[in-house]
Amino acid sequence: MEHKTQQTTLPLSPFTQPIRCIVKLGGAAITCKNELEMINEEILHKVSEQLRQAMIASSEKPPGMDWSKKPASSEIFCDPEKFEDCSSMECGRFIVVHGAGSFGHFQASKSGVHKGPLNKPLVKGGFVATRISVTTLNLEIVRALAREGIPSVGMSPFSCGWFTSGRHISSADLSSVAKAIDSGFTPVLHGDAVFDEIQGCTILSGDVIISHLAAYSKPEYVVFLTDVCGVYDRPPMEPNAILLKEIAVAEDGSWSVVKPKLQNSIELTVAAHDTTGGIKTKISEAAMIAKLGIDVYIVKAATSHSLRALNGDLRSSIPDDWLGTVVRYSR
Amino acid sequence: MEHKTQQTTLPLSPFTQPIRCIVKLGGAAITCKNELEMINEEILHKVSEQLRQAMIASSEKPPGMDWSKKPASSEIFCDPEKFEDCSSMECGRFIVVHGAGSFGHFQASKSGVHKGPLNKPLVKGGFVATRISVTTLNLEIVRALAREGIPSVGMSPFSCGWFTSGRHISSADLSSVAKAIDSGFTPVLHGDAVFDEIQGCTILSGDVIISHLAAYSKPEYVVFLTDVCGVYDRPPMEPNAILLKEIAVAEDGSWSVVKPKLQNSIELTVAAHDTTGGIKTKISEAAMIAKLGIDVYIVKAATSHSLRALNGDLRSSIPDDWLGTVVRYSR
Numbered sequence: 001m002e003h004k005t006q007q008t009t010l011p012l013s014p015f016t017q018p019i020r021c022i023v024k025l026g027g028a029a030i031t032c033k034n035e036l037e038m039i040n041e042e043i044l045h046k047v048s049e050q051l052r053q054a055m056i057a058s059s060e061k062p063p064g065m066d067w068s069k070k071p072a073s074s075e076i077f078c079d080p081e082k083f084e085d086c087s088s089m090e091c092g093r094f095i096v097v098h099g100a101g102s103f104g105h106f107q108a109s110k111s112g113v114h115k116g117p118l119n120k121p122l123v124k125g126g127f128v129a130t131r132i133s134v135t136t137l138n139l140e141i142v143r144a145l146a147r148e149g150i151p152s153v154g155m156s157p158f159s160c161g162w163f164t165s166g167r168h169i170s171s172a173d174l175s176s177v178a179k180a181i182d183s184g185f186t187p188v189l190h191g192d193a194v195f196d197e198i199q200g201c202t203i204l205s206g207d208v209i210i211s212h213l214a215a216y217s218k219p220e221y222v223v224f225l226t227d228v229c230g231v232y233d234r235p236p237m238e239p240n241a242i243l244l245k246e247i248a249v250a251e252d253g254s255w256s257v258v259k260p261k262l263q264n265s266i267e268l269t270v271a272a273h274d275t276t277g278g279i280k281t282k283i284s285e286a287a288m289i290a291k292l293g294i295d296v297y298i299v300k301a302a303t304s305h306s307l308r309a310l311n312g313d314l315r316s317s318i319p320d321d322w323l324g325t326v327v328r329y330s331r
Numbered sequence: 332m333e334h335k336t337q338q339t340t341l342p343l344s345p346f347t348q349p350i351r352c353i354v355k356l357g358g359a360a361i362t363c364k365n366e367l368e369m370i371n372e373e374i375l376h377k378v379s380e381q382l383r384q385a386m387i388a389s390s391e392k393p394p395g396m397d398w399s400k401k402p403a404s405s406e407i408f409c410d411p412e413k414f415e416d417c418s419s420m421e422c423g424r425f426i427v428v429h430g431a432g433s434f435g436h437f438q439a440s441k442s443g444v445h446k447g448p449l450n451k452p453l454v455k456g457g458f459v460a461t462r463i464s465v466t467t468l469n470l471e472i473v474r475a476l477a478r479e480g481i482p483s484v485g486m487s488p489f490s491c492g493w494f495t496s497g498r499h500i501s502s503a504d505l506s507s508v509a510k511a512i513d514s515g516f517t518p519v520l521h522g523d524a525v526f527d528e529i530q531g532c533t534i535l536s537g538d539v540i541i542s543h544l545a546a547y548s549k550p551e552y553v554v555f556l557t558d559v560c561g562v563y564d565r566p567p568m569e570p571n572a573i574l575l576k577e578i579a580v581a582e583d584g585s586w587s588v589v590k591p592k593l594q595n596s597i598e599l600t601v602a603a604h605d606t607t608g609g610i611k612t613k614i615s616e617a618a619m620i621a622k623l624g625i626d627v628y629i630v631k632a633a634t635s636h637s638l639r640a641l642n643g644d645l646r647s648s649i650p651d652d653w654l655g656t657v658v659r660y661s662r
Contacts, residue, residue, distance in 0.1 A: 036407050037400045063452075065459035067438050068467065069368045076367050076437050078460065083442075083453035106407050107398050111414075118514055121394075122414035128396035128482050128516070129409065135470055135485060136399065143463055151459050154466060159490035161507045173504065176492045183449055183526060185459070195514060 014178035019219040020093045023051065023310065024210055025141065027101025027191075028227040029301040037103050037133060044144050046302035047225060052148040054310035055092035055186070062086060062149030091151060093181055095213060096141070096188045099206040103137040104130045104191070108203050113193050114167075116200035127201055130193040131158060138190045145186065153185045157192040157204055164204060165197040169212050177213070189213075207285050214289045222289055223309045225301035230325030231282060233262070246318065247283060248330040249290040255283060255327070286327040299324035345509035350550040351424045354382065354641065355541055356472065358432025358522070359558040360632040368434050368464060375475050377633035378556060383479040385641035386423035386517070393417060393480030422482060424512055426544055427472070427519045430537040434468040435461045435522070439534055444524050445498075447531035458532055461524040462489060469521045476517065484516045488523040488535055495535060496528040500543050508544070520544075538616050545620045553620055554640045556632035561656030562613060564593070577649065578614060579661040580621040586614060586658070617658040630655035 025047060032038040056062060063082035069075065100108075108114060111126020118124055138154045145152035161173040180187045191206040214222055232241040246259035286296040297309040305323045308314060318326055356378060363369040387393060394413035400406065431439075439445060442457020449455055469485045476483035492504040511518045522537040545553055563572040577590035617627040628640040636654045639645060649657055 036405065063456060065456045066463055067441075067457075067460040068464055074367065078438070078441055078456075080441060080453055083456055086452040089452045089455055107409070110398075110409055110411060121417040121420045122411055124420055124482055124515065125394060125396045125409075125414055126398075128477050128484065129398040131484055132397055132470070132474055132477060133399055135466075135473075139463070139466055139470060142466075146459050146463060151455055153459065153462055153489065154487075155490045156485075156487075158484065159486045159507060161492070161504060163510075173492060176490060179494075179526060183531075184455065195510060200514075 013216040013218075014175040015181070015217040016178070017182065018093070019095060019181065019217040020221075021054075021310065021312065022095045022097065022210055022213055022217070022219045022222045024206055024222070024224045025096060025098035026224060026226040026301065027099030027103070027105075027206070029101075029225050030098065030141070031101030031103060031137070033102060033227075035102060036106060037136070039137070039140055043302045044141065047306075048144045048148045048150070050302065050307045050310055051094070051096070051145065052150055053307065054312075055094055055150060057090065062089065064149060065146035065151060066143045068143070089151065089184065091184060091186065094186050095177065095181065095217065095219070096145070096152070096186060097206045097209050097213070098137070098141055098188070098190045100134050100137065100191045104134040104193075107133050108193065113201055114203040116196060116202065118195075118200035123201065127193045130203070131156075134190055134192055138188060141190075142188050145188065151185045152188050153180055155180065155187045155189050157189055157209060158194050160189075162192070162204060162209075163195050163197060164202050166199070167196060167202050169204070169208065170197055172212055174213070174216055178217075211285060211288055214292060214294055218292065219294060221295045221297065221309075221312060221315060222286075223306070224286070224296065224298040225306055226298060227301065229300045229305070229323045230298045233257075243323065244325050247287070247290075247325065247327045249287045249327060250330065251291075253287060253291055255287045258330075283327065290327045290329045293329050296327040297324055298327070344547040344549075345506040346512070346548040347509070348513065349424065350426060350512065350548040351552075352385075352641065352643065353426045353428065353541055353544055353548070353550045353553045355537055355553070355555045356427060356429040357555060357557040357632065358430030358434070358436075358537070360432075360556050361429065361472070362432030362434060362468070364433060364558075366433060367437060368467070370468070370471055374633045375472065378637075379475045379479045379481070381633065381638045381641055382425070382427070382476065383481055384638065385643075386425050386481060388421065393420065395480060396477035396482060397474045399474070420482065420515065422515060422517065425517050426508065426512065426548065426550070427476070427483070427517060428537045428541050428544070429468070429472055429519070429521045431465050431468065431522045435465040435524075438464050439524065444532055445534040447527060447533065449526075449531035454532065458524045461534070462487075465521055465523055469519060472521075473519050476519065482516045483519050484511055486511065486518045486520050488520055488540060489525050491520075493523070493535060493540075494526050494528060495533050497530070498527060498533050500535070500539065501528055503543060505544070505547055509548075542616060542619055545623060545625055549623065550625060552626045552628065552640075552643060552646060553617075554637070555617070555627065555629040556637055557629060558632065560631045560636075560654045561629045564588075574654065575656050578618070578621075578656065578658045580618045580658060581661060582622075584618060584622055586618045589661075614658065621658045621660045624660050627658040628655055629658070 067078040107129040142154040163171045196202040228236045398409040438460040473485040494502045527533040559567045
């Protein structure tokens with residue numbers, strides 16, 4: 001007698017080998033929040049350095065891969081001999097996704113790209129302007145990673161054929177991303193303006209991209225690098241704000257704070273302290289990934305804590321002195 | 332009795348509506364040949380202006396779509412009211428493809444990206460460096476077009492899933508390009524570093540991209556904007572170099588100079604005067620497109636002659652005072 005096996009609703013994944021980590025570079029962490037289209041160079045440099053340390057085993061920094069002319073220089077720099085000395089360029093299988101921060105946000109909100117429709121001239125103009133702004137940031141991040149010797153390649157969701165329908169991903173060609181990883185590169189994706197089958201166009205956020213990529217590529221862990229230490233019970237600037245260190249996700253998707261033991265149940269609904277959604281949204285997104293059995297670490301970028309998270313040091317147990325939020329599936 | 336119809340080898344084209352024109356912005360025309368990674372701003376501006384005149388019927392310049400911060404400014408500029416006045420943003424169905432010129436060339440040649448393999452550290456580094464350089468140029472061209480009010484969107488062949496096998500295109504997802512055009516945008520593609528199934532990676536040239544796009548999208552005409560007046564019988568700098576005004580392509584792909592009537596048959600083999608291949612290569616590529624019944628105009632960028640070519644003024648007949656080379660199928 002034959003048993004019908006339960007069919008999965010996900011199409012076949014193009015990822016043939018395991019991914020180690022998907023990293024989100026939060027827009028607030030790598031750009032200057034209050035200055036339009038301004039990168040936080042210091043943080044981006046530090047983040048790139050930590051990514052290199054986590055991805056490339058060699059203690060020596062590999063030769064840089066951004067050979068472009070530097071401003072106020074007339075020369076391009078590349079030393080081929082340095083590459084001859086590299087016996088291997090083995091590099092951890094990471095996918096990087098970044099937000100927009102002070103890039104793209106102005107253009108998108110001014111024009112209403114997130115809700116369409118495209119036949120409205122202002123929306124069409126905003127679509128073009130938003131893509132110019134976010135791809136400018138993408139190029140700079142690819143550059144920063146390449147300077148550290150990470151073989152990064154920029155991949156815009158718009159170009160990669162990501163579409164939405166009613167703002168939910170309806171189609172995403174992951175084969176290019178998988179092929180890039182299989183060939184030893186680090187794909188760098190970003191929140192982008194994309195076509196939407198119902199409303200014409202929308203903004204596809206970095207967080208939604210990560211959820212989608214996680215579902216198909218099943219990374220060992222996911223790291224969200226932000227500008228605060230993790231998820232708090234209220235806006236982190238408020239006195240007495242408590243860092244939620246561990247959140248457990250149940251099989252039905254519900255979640256609860258395991259650590260610290262809170263005396264009063266926290267009022268999460270009022271604490272909508274960031275622009276992309278409140279704590280609830282943030283935890284719900286992380287919980288969706290955690291439900292796949294993938295640990296999610298939310299941690300302040302460019303700190304010793306983020307390096308431990310990127311290294312995968314937290315997979316067995318979370319040390320008491322680690323500052324950040326772990327969202328984890330509890331079977 | 333049934334007759335078997337001849338089967339075409341081309342997969343189904345995603346282009347559902349006719350394309351008016353594919354334009355190649357030659358690398359030599361839009362960049363400064365002798366200065367590394369330097370755009371020829373004056374030519375690029377003029378080319379963008381002519382493209383806008385050819386694509387957008389309205390005599391008034393539409394509002395700009397690059398709202399990014401200008402250097403040394405702290406503000407982003409966008410005037411939403413200007414868009415409210417636009418009753419329509421109708422725009423000719425053009426595809427723009429550009430070469431690399433002084434971008435990418437150094438990085439590619441220094442590392443041997445065109446021949447692979449990717450497991451060689453220098454090639455891998457060069458792949459990353461080449462992509463950074465050519466996408467930098469792509470972004471600047473998208474910006475220049477957007478400033479003219481052309482709804483341009485950058486699309487890298489690498490991200491769009493273009494692969495080669497033995498340096499010939501083996502797979503190219505044209506649906507993203509078609510979808511962008513159908514949504515009223517102008518895709519801007521470029522010569523790029525891509526994966527090759529046999530040798531690991533290679534350089535996919537802008538000219539090969541155009542041939543491929545032309546075969547599937549069947550544009551009304553194709554324009555190559557270069558830094559010289561057209562194709563000559565010898566290096567154009569040489570005294571007595573003769574501009575070949577009309578080249579006829581026969582059904583078997585062979586071609587002959589129709590205008591001017593040359594006294595001696597020209598020695599094309601010795602005249603390999605540019606880096607991407609000699610005259611023969613250039614004409615052969617144009618001939619392949621012409622064989623599809625598509626007129627090809629090779630003309631100096633940013634001149635009155637290029638504007639007439641972009642406008643499609645030459646489709647019925649070529650005026651005697653037009654300077655350039657027409658490559659045309661003669662049935």
